[in-house]
Amino acid sequence: MAIYLTIATQLRDEIRSQYTHGDLLPPEHQLAKRFNVNRHTLRRAVDELVHDGLVRRFQGVGNQVVSTPIDYALDHPSCFSHNLSKMGLPLDTEVLGCRQEPLGEVLAERLQLPPDTPVVVIRTCRCIDDKPSTLIRHHLFNVDLQQMRRFSSGSLHRFLEQSYGFQANRGTTRLRTRMPTFDECGQLAIGRGIPVMEIHSRYHLKESGALMEYAISISRGDLFEYSVEP
Amino acid sequence: MAIYLTIATQLRDEIRSQYTHGDLLPPEHQLAKRFNVNRHTLRRAVDELVHDGLVRRFQGVGNQVVSTPIDYALDHPSCFSHNLSKMGLPLDTEVLGCRQEPLGEVLAERLQLPPDTPVVVIRTCRCIDDKPSTLIRHHLFNVDLQQMRRFSSGSLHRFLEQSYGFQANRGTTRLRTRMPTFDECGQLAIGRGIPVMEIHSRYHLKESGALMEYAISISRGDLFEYSVEP
DNA sequence: TGAGCGTATTTGTATAGACAACCACGATGG
DNA sequence: CCATCGTGGTTGTCTATACAAATACGCTCA
Structure with missing residues (x-):
C-alpha cells in the first residue's frame, strides 16, 4: 500500500x-x-x-x-429562509436578475403547460455568513414583472404574500446530486471537487391549488443536509 | 491561471x-x-x-x-427514476456481510440509546443490471443474528415480515451528498468525479412505533433522483 | 504450437528544492 | 485611534530525478 x-x-x-x-x-x-x-x-x-x-x-x-452540514427540513411547507433563520445564521438574499420570458419547451412538457406561457424568472443567490450557498431560479406564474422587480431582498414568499396575498403549499420536490458546472463553481465560490444538490420544487396556491412557482435551486452539497419527516 | x-x-x-x-x-x-x-x-x-x-x-x-462530455442540462427529465424496479430493470441484492455488534457511540448519541445496545448489521449491495448502484448498512434492532444470516437476497423488509411479522413505517429520512471515499469508488465501480447520495433512514414498527432499523445507504449520484411528495 | 521469460513502455510513487500567492498579525506612522 | 506596511508563516505550483509496479509484446525454448 x-x-x-x-x-x-x-x-x-x-x-x-x-x-x-x-x-x-x-x-x-x-x-x-x-x-x-x-x-x-x-x-x-x-x-x-x-x-x-x-x-x-x-x-x-x-x-x-470541514463543518457539519446545515440541516434543512423539506417537509415543512415553510420556505427556505424560515428554516435557516431558525438556526440563527445570518442569511441574505441577493437578486441576480428578474425578467419575463416564455416558459420554454422543457419546463412546458414537465408542467403540462403551453410553451409560450409567460413566467417571471427571478434568479437569486442565498448567502450565509456572506458566503454564497445556494443559487435559485424562481419561475413565477401569474405575477407582474414590474411588481416583482421591486423584490430586492428577504423572503420571496413573504413578498408574494404581501403583494398578491399568495399563500403557498409545497408540492412535489425532486432532489438529485451532481458536480457543479464551471459557472456554478464561480458563483458559489467552490472548487470542482464539491458536489451540489439540485432541487426542483413546486409551490401551489393554498386556495386554488394552481401552480404558483417552479423553483430550481443549486446548493452547496457540503453545507446542507435535507431531512424528510414522515 | x-x-x-x-x-x-x-x-x-x-x-x-x-x-x-x-x-x-x-x-x-x-x-x-x-x-x-x-x-x-x-x-x-x-x-x-x-x-x-x-x-x-x-x-x-x-x-x-472514458466517454463524451457529460451534459449537465436538466433538459432530459426522462433519465433517472427513484423507483427503478418500475422501469423493469433487473434489480439484485447481494449480502456483503452480517454480524452482531454494539451500536457504537456515534449512532448511540444520534438515536438516544445506550452505546452497547446490540444490533445486527447487514451490509448489502444493490445491483442494477449487474452493476452496483447502492451500498447499504442496515442496523437492525431486536432481531436474531442466526435468523438474519439466512437472509441472502430479495427484499429485507419482506424477509423481516416473514420472519418476525415486523411491519415497518418509514420515519425520519436525511439526505446529503458528498464525494465517494476510496473504498466506495471501488465497490460502486465509479470514478472519483461522481458524487454519491448518502441517506439515513429510520424505520419503526407499525404496531409499537419502536425503532426497528437504522439504514445508511450510499447511492451513485448519477443514477438516482429522489422525490418527496407533499 | 504453446507456455514462459525478458524487455520496453507506461503509469505510480516518493524525494528534493525553489519560488509564488496568500493571509494573519504586529509594528509603524499619521 | 486608525490606516498602512512589512514580515513571517502557510498553502500552491513547478521543476528535476529516481525507482517501483503493471502491462504488452516479442522472443526463446520445450
Missing part, C-alpha cells in the same frame, strides 16, 4: 477522534516531518481527505476540518 | 473534438514534452480530467478517454 494512502487513513482516524469542525490541521511541513515523508507525499495524503470532503484547504491559512 | 489548469482546458477541448471513448491519450512524457512542462505538471493536468470523469488511468497501458 502506498505511503500516502496509509497516512491518509491515519489522518482520517485522527480527524474523526481528535478534531472538531473548523479545527486547523497542523501545517503540512510539520505533518510531513512527523510522518517522515516529503511535503509532497503528505500533500498527496491530504488530497485524499480533501477529496473525501473531510478537509478544506485555505491558502495562507491552513487545512481545515 | 496555473499552467496545469490551462493544459487541462486544452486537453478537454481536444478530447471533445478529436477523441472518442476508448481512445488512449498520448503517453504522459510525450504530452509533457509537447506542452513544455515537467511530467508532474502534465499529470496534474490529467488529474483534472480524471476528476471530471473524462479520463481513466491504466497503469502500464495509458490514459483512456
Whole structure:
C-alpha cells in the first residue's frame, strides 16, 4: 500500500477522534516531518481527505476540518429562509436578475403547460455568513414583472404574500446530486471537487391549488443536509 | 491561471473534438514534452480530467478517454427514476456481510440509546443490471443474528415480515451528498468525479412505533433522483 | 504450437528544492 | 485611534530525478 494512502487513513482516524469542525490541521511541513515523508507525499495524503470532503484547504491559512452540514427540513411547507433563520445564521438574499420570458419547451412538457406561457424568472443567490450557498431560479406564474422587480431582498414568499396575498403549499420536490458546472463553481465560490444538490420544487396556491412557482435551486452539497419527516 | 489548469482546458477541448471513448491519450512524457512542462505538471493536468470523469488511468497501458462530455442540462427529465424496479430493470441484492455488534457511540448519541445496545448489521449491495448502484448498512434492532444470516437476497423488509411479522413505517429520512471515499469508488465501480447520495433512514414498527432499523445507504449520484411528495 | 521469460513502455510513487500567492498579525506612522 | 506596511508563516505550483509496479509484446525454448 502506498505511503500516502496509509497516512491518509491515519489522518482520517485522527480527524474523526481528535478534531472538531473548523479545527486547523497542523501545517503540512510539520505533518510531513512527523510522518517522515516529503511535503509532497503528505500533500498527496491530504488530497485524499480533501477529496473525501473531510478537509478544506485555505491558502495562507491552513487545512481545515470541514463543518457539519446545515440541516434543512423539506417537509415543512415553510420556505427556505424560515428554516435557516431558525438556526440563527445570518442569511441574505441577493437578486441576480428578474425578467419575463416564455416558459420554454422543457419546463412546458414537465408542467403540462403551453410553451409560450409567460413566467417571471427571478434568479437569486442565498448567502450565509456572506458566503454564497445556494443559487435559485424562481419561475413565477401569474405575477407582474414590474411588481416583482421591486423584490430586492428577504423572503420571496413573504413578498408574494404581501403583494398578491399568495399563500403557498409545497408540492412535489425532486432532489438529485451532481458536480457543479464551471459557472456554478464561480458563483458559489467552490472548487470542482464539491458536489451540489439540485432541487426542483413546486409551490401551489393554498386556495386554488394552481401552480404558483417552479423553483430550481443549486446548493452547496457540503453545507446542507435535507431531512424528510414522515 | 496555473499552467496545469490551462493544459487541462486544452486537453478537454481536444478530447471533445478529436477523441472518442476508448481512445488512449498520448503517453504522459510525450504530452509533457509537447506542452513544455515537467511530467508532474502534465499529470496534474490529467488529474483534472480524471476528476471530471473524462479520463481513466491504466497503469502500464495509458490514459483512456472514458466517454463524451457529460451534459449537465436538466433538459432530459426522462433519465433517472427513484423507483427503478418500475422501469423493469433487473434489480439484485447481494449480502456483503452480517454480524452482531454494539451500536457504537456515534449512532448511540444520534438515536438516544445506550452505546452497547446490540444490533445486527447487514451490509448489502444493490445491483442494477449487474452493476452496483447502492451500498447499504442496515442496523437492525431486536432481531436474531442466526435468523438474519439466512437472509441472502430479495427484499429485507419482506424477509423481516416473514420472519418476525415486523411491519415497518418509514420515519425520519436525511439526505446529503458528498464525494465517494476510496473504498466506495471501488465497490460502486465509479470514478472519483461522481458524487454519491448518502441517506439515513429510520424505520419503526407499525404496531409499537419502536425503532426497528437504522439504514445508511450510499447511492451513485448519477443514477438516482429522489422525490418527496407533499 | 504453446507456455514462459525478458524487455520496453507506461503509469505510480516518493524525494528534493525553489519560488509564488496568500493571509494573519504586529509594528509603524499619521 | 486608525490606516498602512512589512514580515513571517502557510498553502500552491513547478521543476528535476529516481525507482517501483503493471502491462504488452516479442522472443526463446520445450
